[in-house]
Amino acid sequence: MIDNHQMPTGTxxxxxxxxxxxxxxxxxxxVLLREGLASLLDHSGFDVVGxxxxxxxxxxxxxxVEPEVAIIDIRMPPAHATEGLxxxxxxxxEQPGTAIIVLSAHVEADQxxxxxxxxxxxxxxxxxxxxxxxxxxxxxxxxxxxASVVDPSLVRELVRxxxxxxxxxxxxxxEREVLALMAEGASNAGIARRIFVTEGTVEKHVRGxxxxxxxxxxxxxxxxxxxxxxxxxxx
Amino acid sequence: xxxxxxxxxxxxxxxxxxxxxTTLVLGLLLVIVSxxxxxxxxxxxxxxxxxxxRGILADEQAALRRVATLVARQPSAEEVFAAVTEEVGRLLRxxxxxxxxxxxxxxxxxxxxxALGTVPIPLGSTVDLEGDNVAAAVFRTGKPARINDYxxxxxxxxxxxxxxGVRAAVGTPILVDGRLWGAMAAGSxxxxxxxxxxxxxxxAFTELVATxxxxxxxxxxxxxxxxEQAALRRVAMLVAxxxxxxxxxxxxxxxxxxxxxxxxxxxxxxxxxxxxxxMATCGDAGFQPIGSKWAADGVAAxxxxxxxxxxxxxRRSSGAADGxxxxxxxxxxxxxxxxxxxxxxxxxxxxxxxxxxxxxxxxAETRIAKFADLLTTAISNADTRTELAASxxxxxxxxxxxxxxxxxxxxxxxxxxxxxxxxxxRAIETMAPRxxxxxxxxxxxxxxxxxxxxxxxxxxxxGIHPAVLSEAGLGSALKMLARRSAVPVELELNLGPRPAEPxxxxxxYVASEALTNAAKHAQASVVEMRIDGGHGALTLSIRDDGRGxxxxxxxxxxxxxxxxxxxxxxxxxxRSPPGQGTILRVRLPADPNAGxxxxxxxx
Numbered sequence: 001m002i003d004n005h006q007m008p009t010g011t012x013x014x015x016x017x018x019x020x021x022x023x024x025x026x027x028x029x030x031v032l033l034r035e036g037l038a039s040l041l042d043h044s045g046f047d048v049v050g051x052x053x054x055x056x057x058x059x060x061x062x063x064x065v066e067p068e069v070a071i072i073d074i075r076m077p078p079a080h081a082t083e084g085l086x087x088x089x090x091x092x093x094e095q096p097g098t099a100i101i102v103l104s105a106h107v108e109a110d111q112x113x114x115x116x117x118x119x120x121x122x123x124x125x126x127x128x129x130x131x132x133x134x135x136x137x138x139x140x141x142x143x144x145x146x147a148s149v150v151d152p153s154l155v156r157e158l159v160r161x162x163x164x165x166x167x168x169x170x171x172x173x174x175e176r177e178v179l180a181l182m183a184e185g186a187s188n189a190g191i192a193r194r195i196f197v198t199e200g201t202v203e204k205h206v207r208g209x210x211x212x213x214x215x216x217x218x219x220x221x222x223x224x225x226x227x228x229x230x231x232x233x234x235x
Numbered sequence: 236x237x238x239x240x241x242x243x244x245x246x247x248x249x250x251x252x253x254x255x256x257t258t259l260v261l262g263l264l265l266v267i268v269s270x271x272x273x274x275x276x277x278x279x280x281x282x283x284x285x286x287x288x289r290g291i292l293a294d295e296q297a298a299l300r301r302v303a304t305l306v307a308r309q310p311s312a313e314e315v316f317a318a319v320t321e322e323v324g325r326l327l328r329x330x331x332x333x334x335x336x337x338x339x340x341x342x343x344x345x346x347x348x349x350a351l352g353t354v355p356i357p358l359g360s361t362v363d364l365e366g367d368n369v370a371a372a373v374f375r376t377g378k379p380a381r382i383n384d385y386x387x388x389x390x391x392x393x394x395x396x397x398x399x400g401v402r403a404a405v406g407t408p409i410l411v412d413g414r415l416w417g418a419m420a421a422g423s424x425x426x427x428x429x430x431x432x433x434x435x436x437x438x439a440f441t442e443l444v445a446t447x448x449x450x451x452x453x454x455x456x457x458x459x460x461x462x463e464q465a466a467l468r469r470v471a472m473l474v475a476x477x478x479x480x481x482x483x484x485x486x487x488x489x490x491x492x493x494x495x496x497x498x499x500x501x502x503x504x505x506x507x508x509x510x511x512x513x514m515a516t517c518g519d520a521g522f523q524p525i526g527s528k529w530a531a532d533g534v535a536a537x538x539x540x541x542x543x544x545x546x547x548x549x550r551r552s553s554g555a556a557d558g559x560x561x562x563x564x565x566x567x568x569x570x571x572x573x574x575x576x577x578x579x580x581x582x583x584x585x586x587x588x589x590x591x592x593x594x595x596x597x598x599a600e601t602r603i604a605k606f607a608d609l610l611t612t613a614i615s616n617a618d619t620r621t622e623l624a625a626s627x628x629x630x631x632x633x634x635x636x637x638x639x640x641x642x643x644x645x646x647x648x649x650x651x652x653x654x655x656x657x658x659x660x661r662a663i664e665t666m667a668p669r670x671x672x673x674x675x676x677x678x679x680x681x682x683x684x685x686x687x688x689x690x691x692x693x694x695x696x697x698g699i700h701p702a703v704l705s706e707a708g709l710g711s712a713l714k715m716l717a718r719r720s721a722v723p724v725e726l727e728l729n730l731g732p733r734p735a736e737p738x739x740x741x742x743x744y745v746a747s748e749a750l751t752n753a754a755k756h757a758q759a760s761v762v763e764m765r766i767d768g769g770h771g772a773l774t775l776s777i778r779d780d781g782r783g784x785x786x787x788x789x790x791x792x793x794x795x796x797x798x799x800x801x802x803x804x805x806x807x808x809x810r811s812p813p814g815q816g817t818i819l820r821v822r823l824p825a826d827p828n829a830g831x832x833x834x835x836x837x838x
Contacts, residue, residue: 030655033658036655105693105702106693109711110707128653128654128686128693131660131686132682133661157719160718161717162722164723
């Protein structure tokens with residue numbers, strides 16, 4: 001799961017994260033949900049500076065307010081297909097500094113990897129994750145701070161896929177657990193908190209996993225996510 | 236003998252060279268031998284042990300030898316006629332003999348000619364049956380006839396015979412199955428009338444000839460029927476196989492042309508504006524292109540008005556279009572038959588002779604009509620098939636659309652609402668500055684419950700319609716299927732350009748069903764799935780290493796897929812030998828709307 005331990009909330013968060021309150025824009029065609037999410041973020045140390053109901057509105061908004069974070073529903077008018085994903089790509093090209101979190105009713109590997117190939121500070125999550133408020137807020141924060149995050153349900157699907165000659169068979173159950181968390185985008189510290197071990201132990205596991213799978217050490221957490229996902233998807 | 240002849244004379248060149256040549260030659264030998272034998276017997280009875288009898292016997296021997304030599308050379312029909320005519324002349328010790336075949340138009344054609352000391356009427360000559368001559372007399376009465384002195388005979392033929400020096404002649408009818416087929420006429424240059432028994436002596440011969448012709452005609456008819464059946468069967472096979480209608484049209488035009496020995500044949504469709512559209516052509520002529528439009532003229536017009544077969548013989552009649560389609564100015568002989576579908580005139584099949592000068596055979600109307608009937612079936616089948624496929628495709632597509640809509644309603648409607656409610660519950664938490672633990676617990680319980688519901692809802696929605704399919708395409712959807720499969724899947728994807736949505740959906744369900752079967756029934760340990768796109772088709776080959784023995788006719792899974800695949804114009808095959816795994820192969824057109832379509836005519 002997403003790192004959700006030692007969660008600061010409310011005013012405490014503002015002082016913890018940075019001097020500057022991250023400015024967020026929301027794009028979702030469901031007004032009720034959008035307002036709920038805005039209120040949630042506003043209460044959690046973010047500043048929701050604008051809302052849009054479709055991709056075009058979102059792009060105009062992002063261009064004018066240049067937010068730190070954009071949270072985007074994947075399905076929006078006019079076709080309710082992948083408008084959000086397309087808008088995300090445009091934002092990434094025009095304003096690479098904006099962190100992007102794409103929310104979707106369902107998650108899918110190719111989509112996730114296409115999105116993550118766009119660079120750092122990207123998130124791809126099931127929309128229902130927002131109801132786990134603390135975890136969601138923490139995830140938004142982590143993404144804003146540089147992490148890339150993939151929904152655990154997608155990682156679970158990738159890890160559980162049956163393969164005839166499965167390289168994952170070489171991993172211990174604990175190593176599998178660590179691998180899944182790596183794929184979700186957790187840092188070593190995050191993994192350590194999640195599985196109640198020291199960061200040093202996690203580092204040992206990570207090295208073991210990479211060796212067994214023939215993967216190289218990645219320079220950043222983002223690259224690590226991408227590498228692990230690609231490996232899991234194509235193994 | 237004359238066998239061949241009769242056949243040869245009546246029917247088209249393509250049928251002249253039938254394989255029974257040997258049989259016919261044997262038949263010919265038999266006829267000649269019998270004829271000579273019968274005649275010899277007759278002669279023996281009449282010439283009482285005299286020198287004359289011995290001479291006749293010698294002639295018989297000579298005739299036999301000549302015929303035997305001839306037969307050994309495998310003669311043409313013309314040679315046989317010539318030989319028979321000559322034998323009659325020689326054996327009766329006359330100066331000339333002609334074998335006449337009566338034509339429908341009241342003339343006779345000379346098909347055998349022999350003369351001694353004079354020049355006979357050339358073969359193929361048309362003999363006028365007016366005036367005084369034995370061929371005409373036999374034609375009028377159906378009985379033997381004689382003219383003892385041609386010097387006073389009237390008419391062009393009599394004039395011609397006089398010029399040859401003919402003085403006396405005898406003619407005997409050749410009756411084939413009670414029908415007057417022709418006449419053998421034999422004459423002398425001498426002033427004496429021919430002996431009184433000449434008619435009887437020729438008759439003994441012509442009866443055998445008639446029998447031979449009757450046999451030949453019966454055989455020819457059989458050959459004809461057989462050839463017709465074969466031709467019809469070839470077309471019927473095409474129809475049964477569901478061959479594209481355009482190909483059937485062309486095949487019919489070709490069979491009609493070959494069968495009738497016509498110079499050209501074509502199929503037209505009547506249009507609402509009283510024109511015709513060329514659907515297929517065949518022949519040596521410079522045809523107008525398929526799809527070009529022409530005025531309904533000539534036989535096409537007659538068939539159009541009467542809804543019945545029609546014939547126009549002779550150049551004088553109007554109807555340029557009949558020939559124009561074949562790139563010819565008019566036609567000498569044209570026969571057309573209607574193609575009627577559901578009591579509605581759809582089009583016509585037409586055979587045409589324009590330069591050979593001969594009329595199409597008498598039975599052409601009924602023969603073309605038989606082929607036209609096959610076209611009726613072909614077109615109805617094609618129409619029905621097209622309609623059926625379209626309606627099946629509509630049903631499948633409508634069902635898919637409903638499922639997709641359902642999936643959207645679940646995701647964008649219900650799930651969205653649930654997320655909102657979850658957020659609302661969390662918001663309640665923040666309303667109280669220090670919420671009591673009991674309230675927090677209840678709210679957590681509520682939100683956890685909502686999360687579970689949302690997860691279940693997501694799975695249900697995925698089962699109804701995999702959103703990944705419409706959003707990310709078949710490749711992503713199949714990869715997801717493979718990941719979720721209980722049996723390991725080795726997936727090989729060679730997708731070309733993205734196919735139409737119904738095709739993607741069908742391919743997805745085929746793969747999904749195959750993987751379910753592999754896991755549930757086949758006890759397979761691995762599934763190899765290969766998908767190839769491009770070249771206007773999408774093919775799936777799915778092979779498992781399970782126990783095989785799957786019966787596609789049992790269990791609705793594969794049957795349902797078959798319906799879906801075939802509705803889109805695709806094919807599906809299952810091979811599942813016991814103990815050797817199951818192979819499912821599916822081929823789908825990239826564009827389901829590219830199937831053959833036939834616009835029906837107006838009538």
